[in-house]
Amino acid sequence: MAKPHGGGGGILDLERHYAFYGAYHSNAVNVFIHTLFVWPIFLTALLLLHVTAPSAHAATAAAAIYGAFYLTLDRRAGALAALLCFLCWAASGALASRLGFSAGWKVVLVAQLFCWTMQFIGHGVFEKRAPALLDNLVQAFLMAPFFVLLEALHKFVAYEPYPGFHANVGKLIVQARKKWKEEKAKKMT
Template identity: 80%
Template sequence: MAKPSGGGLLDLEGHYAFYGAYHSNPVNVGIHELFVWPIFLTALLLVHLTAPFAHAAGIGAAVYGAYYFLLDRRAGALAALLCFLCWAGSGALAARLGFSVGWKVVLVAQLFCWTMQFIGHGVFEKRAPALLDNLVQAFLMAPFFVLLEILHTFGGYEPYPGFHDKVSKMIEEARKEWEDKNSKKSS
């Protein structure tokens, strides 16, 4: 599998192409669009319920939001707002539900959302999830990837003109490399 290009931590094209190479089936992409942000929200809820210091969830949400803003200011600003709303919503849920009920909500939501993700990969994508090849990159990029996909699908958004065409070629190359590697293994 081709690794993201040499731009490093702020290489939006490379990160998007890496993640996109694992998400080409439209049903799988739709599943991710529905369930990635709830995973983020309930992860923050878990942090609110269990963190040893009160501001841990806010710091986590701020790091994600700042990172997305650095990757692309326009979509990143929206992603940062979504991170803030997830932080605020998870804090309100934590206060309302308390630990006893809150952790059960987290458990059910996480199990359901992750199960749907794995069904998307196993049944529709027919490829293991990106997190098996790069855990940190997959967890960090997933919310922003699905937001960019939604913005592009419903509004034609691109971080810059030609972005989608460029990363689509990178994704196609990475998928071809993966398919060639798999065909050699099976022969």
């Protein structure tokens, strides 16, 4: 049976993307840490593009790619994610204009170091598993903002891209975590 809203397979398979990322984020404290710090990482990455990229449109292109990708995965949550991408782009552009290169890259450095440190603490202390980016850098970077948005929408308004989505991805996450634990146990013996 074909899955609605971007669940058909390949690069647009929301269930696969969500389950991949979700398998690395099963601890509630770690998910909360990511919810707080993933979007600031995105915003300051756009700020970095505004102040350092050779093309004046690099930040615009990055925000547009992320927003378009999220829209293709799920129209409703993707529209909200695309709006957040636009707001991050606008805020980072305003910050870049105000701060300039000298202060801008320093803000990026401090924010990125702090946010990444918090996420690694979340993984090391609470999740007790390396971050997803160590296994699939591109997928982790693309999915992180959308994953935390979907997690927040599900928690606060019981949002599902389609009926049964969370049940389906829950099964995939359990399978992926079981496989990871088995591989980890094999390495220990």
